[in-house]
Amino acid sequence: MLTSDLLVTRTYKGKIEPVYASLDTESVEIASSVIDLFRNHVGKTYGDLLSEIEELEEMNYRFIRGLTALLERRCEIDVDAAIDPVAARRTVFEECKGIVTCQEERQDIIVRAAGKLPIAPEQLEKALWSDQEENLVIREFQALSPEDLLRQYNLSLAQTLLFKATGMELRIEGNYQYVFRKLKQLGLMYSIEQGKIYLDGPISLFRLTERYGTSFAKLLPAIIRSEKWSLKASILRKTFQGKRILEFTLDNTRRVFDSDIFEETFDSAVEREFSMLDFNGWSVKREPAVLEAGQYAFIPDFSLERNGSRVYVEIIGFWTPEYLKNKIQKINQVKENIILLVDKNLACSGSDFKTADVLFYDKKIPYIGIIKILRKYEEKQLSEELTKLGDVKIAIDGDVIDLDEMAKKYNLSIETLKKVVDRYKGEYSLIGDQLVSRQTLGIIRNELTGIRRHNEAIKIFDKYGVKGHCSILEFLGYRVKWSGLDPGNAEIMA
Known part of the structure; x- marks a missing residue:
């Protein structure tokens, strides 16, 4: 489903229907371009993606924005920061005693705040606003074919139009159990007369609720999975002359979408x-x-x-x-x-x-x-686990200890375990969710001498069973210099 501002419709003789996207060469090329933008921005910021999409929107704003809305649901978008951005801003604010009047004073505050966290000043700078929409990072994207995207777009148009439905009449052949189970799940009131199913909307137009229209929209995918089907819905539209009811009809002969590409939607x-x-x-x-x-x-x-x-x-x-x-x-x-x-x-x-x-x-x-x-x-949970643990001795043995495995062994959370093993920090360093012995860290540090290629450093870490590659590089004072997205071209620098 789409937001109502992205719905494109046409009306004629008391009827209304969405302006469906055709699967012609032009539409397929546009859909393919938008998909490529998402695919090419994995690992980049959401703001960078939106900037490029805005350039495409000059061609057809609502169409491209609608495709974008559907593709965003196929993305994993996350904060990329070494520390919680809220905690980062709070620490900087507390460190700032008054109005900052120059760049040097600001940088001094950043350095002092970073030391309290403790992280590098550069990491603190990056974390400060990393939870803002434009700074979020696209971690993953599940691509689909341009044709399937257009079919999904058309289905979403029809569902969005049903948001404003005050009632629906439908016929189906086959798939009865699934449709009626869906009717019950959605809490829709219905009656059956002469093979037709009548779905009642709100009592009056003045009590029209979007939640009810949303239920009509959520029923559509169940309907179109039937062998044969047809529906007629009454759609409320606001005009300059007041509220008006228009008729929306649809049946299985329309090939603008299919049920296989439907994805579970949300109530709101x-x-x-x-x-x-x-x-x-x-x-x-x-x-x-x-x-x-x-x-x-x-x-x-x-x-x-x-x-x-x-x-x-x-x-x-x-x-x-x-x-x-x-x-x-x-x-x-x-x-x-x-x-x-x-x-x-x-x-x-x-x-x-x-x-x-x-x-x-x-x-x-x-x-x-x-x-x-x-x-x-x-x-x-932390309090209960510490009480439950009591005087139980935690055995620390080995050069690299995986806290996740140890937590499962003692039936503890990672946070509880980290508090318990804190006493061993003199012999071990906590890197990510692993304890690494000082001796092993010394050996790794020596083997990294003269190493420039990132993938060669990873081999050294893997040899000793250290999983947190980024964490150990930062711990040992290295940073990664990327040349494109290919990890094989990355270098490490002290």
Whole structure:
């Protein structure tokens, strides 16, 4: 699905339909160019990618922006920094006692702040604003063919138009079980008359909600997987003369898309945003489990998992009062740890929910609030593990010790283990998630003498079983000079 500003439609004689992309030479070439831009920007910043895409948008803004929106969902975009950017800015702010009036004073503050963290000043400079959108780095991109991208674009257009549907009539042949299961899952009301399925929208146009239209849109992929199908939807449009209902029809004879390229969509932009966030080592899983809520089953939107700890997350957006009342009743019977993100425009308050972890949001995810709650769980786990560990002796033996393996052996988190092994820092250095003996580090340092090629240095690290290649290079005082994206051309410099 796309945002409504990217929807291109045409209307005629009381009907409306999207302006689908044709699979002609020109459209395929445009799609191929956009895909190539994403493929060529892996390892580069998101800002660099957007700058180049903006040049293409002069050809056809909404079409290219729509393709871009779909391809962004196939990317892994992350912060590239040696330290949490928020912590970096906080440290610099605390170190700054007043207004900075010159570059020399600013540089002195950066050096002092870097020493407290401790990281190199250059790393601190890079980290300060690395979480800004334009500075995020594209880690991975799952490419697809230009033709499949165009088909996915056309499907998204049809789904986006259904956002504003007030009702739908459809016929299907085959695939009944899947469609009706989807109807139940989406909470859509329906009736069947003479082989037709009628889906009811909101009670009146004045109570039209995007959430209901989103459910219609999410049903479309289930419909088009049927052997034969047709639909007719009533679409609400705002005109200068007021609200108007237009008819949108579609059936299996249209070959503008196919069901194989459909990807699971999100109920809202807020859910999509949540799925892409980095929560400091907490992995995000969507619809992870079925929880007991009294006599009901409750499927939370997400779970956040880390080192054996799991916290569920439910995002409560705009909906009808009846639905909200039932949602609150269900959630209040869930016994597991759960964070509730509640649209502040809803007619409810934190006291309506039994859980203590309720955050209200306005369009954007309350990221800092979630991190604070997760820290509470991290501290609790750390305290419990240290108490459980008691006087147990941790055996430290070997030249290179993998803390991940040791954590599994003692059933501890990495953070707990790092606190326990801190006493061995005189004999070992903590590099990434490994302890490396001082003797081994000395041998590696000697073998690196005269080495310039990055890949030759990697061979030395691999020989001694050291995994954190970047971390050990920085620890030993080296930096990497890249010549293009080919690692074989990279050099190390002291």
